[in-house]
Amino acid sequence: MAFQFRFDMDMEIENDCAWKPKQRMTFDLEQCVYDFYNAYGERMRFSIRRDYSKKNKFTSQLICRLLVCNKEGFQKVNERDPLAETRTGCEARLYVKLDKCTGKFVVTDFEEKHNHDLVSPKCAHMLPSQRKITAIQAIELDLAAQSGLRLGQSFELMGREDGRGHCLGFTKSDKKII
Template identity: 80%
Template sequence: MDMEPENDCAWKPKQGMTFDSEQCVYDFYNTYGGRMGSSIRRDFCRKNKFTNQLICRLLVCNKEGFRKGDKRDPLSKNPRAETRTGCEARLYVKLDEDTGKYVVTDFKEKHNHDLVSPECAHMLPSQRKISTTQAIELDLAAQSGLRLGQSFELIGREAGGRQCLGFTKLNQKNYLRTKRQQSLAYGEVGNVLQYFKEKSLQNHSFFYAFQLDNEEQITNMFWADA
């Protein structure tokens, strides 16, 4: 990534700024958002239909747009809180085919909502992350048989409180789920699931399903052919 000198606010996006990859764009804009007190997310993108290469990408504030109508009962006692405000803060990059770099062609800085203080910015959705050390502790806790809530409480106390963790219980659950799903790619269970997938591709009438327990581990399997 090419940035201007430090004394010219190099951490702030500017039109004409270039990046080596789309991931570099995301990381830079997310770091900027964390310093400002906002969360970001990926939005529109366009790819080359022949090479599948990303041609352009739009990154927006997490509060961009408005939530669609709630499909649940309108008399629900606990309706979901509205989190979007139609914020127009954004960063748009486009691929320069001559250099192979992504160039910032549009940057809107202003938000239409209050920003989060620096002390709390690490808990915004796009700013949350599980460090390598925390991941090891979560793995050890899971192997020891601790429940999600117990391990989350334990690691929170070690960090000086849940607010210091940098991730939520949902992030913890998603991390462990992803790791379990990856582990299914190996061993007997992985071979069975791969076999089921191949059979369903060969015969659309083939059906299979599996049941998970509270710890999201497979307890039962079911399959049926035509």
């Protein structure tokens, strides 16, 4: 009987589409739009990035934003490493405009279909927009560096402390950004 209840709950969760973008959804801030679409990307197993935006030329207030799959568009061919191509022309996107009356961002366009395979659930947390380094982790890396440990050694140490090996949820390049 407990198994049946769990199955029903899973079905309810899958049918609850509050996590999926829809036309006319509203958001208070552009960052809220980004966070929502990024959470959707995490659930669906793709990475997002900010693309086009437009600002009011008098007030510099953001009036529209396009968020896209990180595989949107095409890159110039890299002659040294032709396998480095990461873009596929994917058209998955979320577009919002600022409603002047309400002051909220409104979804005016949403395309959910991708032209590429989505990553496996085991790798989704390492997609560029999904990687997260906490302030505590950054401080630990700084302390390790001050103690004379190289970045690679610090990563190994943190992975062993965490118990997940090298799966920390961020990369060495993410530390360089902070």
